[in-house]
Amino acid sequence: MQQPPDHGTQRFREQYRSEILPAGYSGWRHVALVAVVGPAVIAAALVLASRSWRPADAWVVPATLLIANLVEYLAHRGPMHHRVRWLTLLHLRHSSRHHRYFTAKAMTFESTRDFHAVLFPPVLLLFFGGIAALLGVLATLLLGTAGGALFFATSMGYYLLYEVLHFLYHVPPQWAVARLPGVRWLAQLHRLHHDPPHMLLCNFNLVFPLCDWVAGTLDSDQAPQRALQEKGASPK
Ligand SMILES: [Zn+2]
Numbered sequence: 001m002q003q004p005p006d007h008g009t010q011r012f013r014e015q016y017r018s019e020i021l022p023a024g025y026s027g028w029r030h031v032a033l034v035a036v037v038g039p040a041v042i043a044a045a046l047v048l049a050s051r052s053w054r055p056a057d058a059w060v061v062p063a064t065l066l067i068a069n070l071v072e073y074l075a076h077r078g079p080m081h082h083r084v085r086w087l088t089l090l091h092l093r094h095s096s097r098h099h100r101y102f103t104a105k106a107m108t109f110e111s112t113r114d115f116h117a118v119l120f121p122p123v124l125l126l127f128f129g130g131i132a133a134l135l136g137v138l139a140t141l142l143l144g145t146a147g148g149a150l151f152f153a154t155s156m157g158y159y160l161l162y163e164v165l166h167f168l169y170h171v172p173p174q175w176a177v178a179r180l181p182g183v184r185w186l187a188q189l190h191r192l193h194h195d196p197p198h199m200l201l202c203n204f205n206l207v208f209p210l211c212d213w214v215a216g217t218l219d220s221d222q223a224p225q226r227a228l229q230e231k232g233a234s235p236k
């Protein structure tokens with residue numbers, strides 16, 4: 001059962017809305033931009049891949065998904081939660097804003113303008129798209145045009161999946177999509193990650209917790225809390 005935000009969270013949300021959120025911001029326009037541009041660049045890459053596609057190139061898709069899962073894990077466990085030079089914007093947006101805007105006790109949007117605190121800004125679509133395109137060019141040199149284009153399309157697909165799933169973890173519980181079995185399980189993991197004592201300890205994968213499982217940081221219960229208690233440390 002979702003509780004109303006506590007006083008501190010509510011005060012931070014009001015401050016964010018008055019000082020950070022642009023006056024003309026539209027949540028649905030933000031969603032539409034990501035939903036149009038993202039699939040469009042993926043479709044363009046798939047058209048390019050289809051021109052020289054061979055069945056032997058198919059391995060690029062699962063390999064890229066594994067790499068993307070690892071990058072997601074390392075980025076979230078690293079610069080998104082710890083200040084790293086040149087990447088402080090990631091920490092500011094994620095730790096200092098997103099995690100204060102949404103806590104385990106107040107995970108959901110109050111209005112469509114709250115989408116701003118969940119979705120990456122559109123400029124990051126260009127930033128991540130640019131990095132994926134550069135790596136796609138390198139992959140093209142090694143694997144040929146189809147391999148490079150598949151790498152780019154899969155990378156961007158993972159990025160979009162991250163955006164969509166993270167959005168679903170913060171929708172109100174009465175939305176039907178929030179009750180889909182897979183989404184509900186992943187949202188529970190993400191809710192635990194939003195609990196301050198667990199934030200630096202577990203559930204860093206948002207799309208699928210493969211690296212969390214391998215690294216031993218997957219927790220759908222309260223294991224890190226118990227571990228801290230067993231060590232005699234008091235959670236922050
Ligand atoms: Zn979140």
Ligand SMILES: [Zn+2]
Pocket residue numbers: 076080081094099193199
């Ligand atoms: Zn986080």
